[in-house]
Amino acid sequence: MTFDLTSKTLRQRSNWTEIWHLWTVIVPRRSINGQLVYGKVWRRHDGRDWIYKKFTEYDGEAAA
Template sequence: MSFDRNVQTVNTKSSWADIWHLWTVIVPRRSINGQLVCGKVWRRHDGRDWIYKKFTEYDSNDAA
């Protein structure tokens, strides 16, 4: 049996796993800092579990 040493290892992590996306949570979940969050939250997968961050909506007048 021979092995090709030039073959790169396959990355099992999906490309979307590092992207935060907006998600609506009905059942409260723990955020990265331990607080309970529900409603609109940021969510991404770290390869093992889902990670949640509180979503804060800004008024367009306050942002300017």
């Protein structure tokens, strides 16, 4: 729940604020070899800001 200062009441967060999305990020800079820097991250909105987590891929056969 969050507190809304204008109405002095508690309001529920939307359900979508609790869902993590897989997001591709492109950083506006170049790597050492001149290519753009990009990658995948987990992203969700907490009602005010975006929160990011590192996404690590793994080989499904190696995990079994």
